[in-house]
Each structure stands twice: as structure tokens, then as C-alpha cells.
Amino acid sequence: MAESKLDLLAGTLDLIVLKLLRGAPANGWDLAQSIQLVSKGTLDVNYGSLYPALRRLEAQGWIKGRWGTSENNRRARFYDLTASGAKQLDTERREWERFQHALTLILQAD
Numbered sequence: 432m433a434e435s436k437l438d439l440l441a442g443t444l445d446l447i448v449l450k451l452l453r454g455a456p457a458n459g460w461d462l463a464q465s466i467q468l469v470s471k472g473t474l475d476v477n478y479g480s481l482y483p484a485l486r487r488l489e490a491q492g493w494i495k496g497r498w499g500t501s502e503n504n505r506r507a508r509f510y511d512l513t514a515s516g517a518k519q520l521d522t523e524r525r526e527w528e529r530f531q532h533a534l535t536l537i538l539q540a541d
Contacts, residue, residue, distance in 0.1 A: 436475045444476060444484045446527055449520040452494060452512040458501060459485060459508070485510060493519045 493516030
């Protein structure tokens with residue numbers, strides 16, 4: 432039986448976007464495709480969640496958007512990780528690792 436796709440937990444989308452933008456600038460479509468590819472199809476983000484997250488991250492100053500042309504010659508907004516975004520990524524990664532450790536402890540408890 433095939434495994435179903437997982438919904439993203441609240442807050443994890445920001446962490447994922449910041450991590451992906453650490454590698455290279457990307458537009459929303461590229462980010463959605465990267466999430467599916469890197470997670471081997473397990474995670475599927477809908478655009479109704481992705482674009483508000485991008486606007487929120489930009490308002491926080493963690494990413495910076497600029498208009499450009501996509502590979503298929505369409506106008507698209509590309510996002511870059513800012514220096515404060517890189518710091519936030521490190522902070523969120525540490526928090527995620529703490530959460531993951533705590534969850535592991537709970538799941539291993541008798």
C-alpha cells in the first residue's frame with residue numbers, strides 16, 4: 432500500500448522555505464517543486480499556504496523578493512535569503528531539533 436502525502440505542521444513551512452533558499456534564489460513554483468522532489472513526494476505544499484508564507488517571511492525581513500523572468504519566460508517573483516533569514520534558519524533548525532528530540536523521548540517511553 433502506498434504511503435499518503437503528509438500535511439506540513441504549522442511553522443515547518445517557514446523552516447523548509449528558509450532552508451531551500453539557503454541554496455539558491457527561487458520562485459514559488461520552484462520552491463513547491465523542490466519540496467516535493469527533496470521529500471521524495473512525501474510532502475506536498477499547496478500554493479494557498481506557500482504564497483502567504485513567502486509574504487510573511489518577506490515582511491519579517493528574512494527573505495527578499497524581486498521580479499524576474501522564469502525559465503518558461505513568465506514574470507515571476509524570486510526570493511533570496513537575507514542575512515537575518517540565515518540567522519533565523521539556524522534558530523528554527525535548533526528549535527526543530529529540540530522538538531524532534533522531545534517527540535522521540537515521548538514515543539520511546541513505555
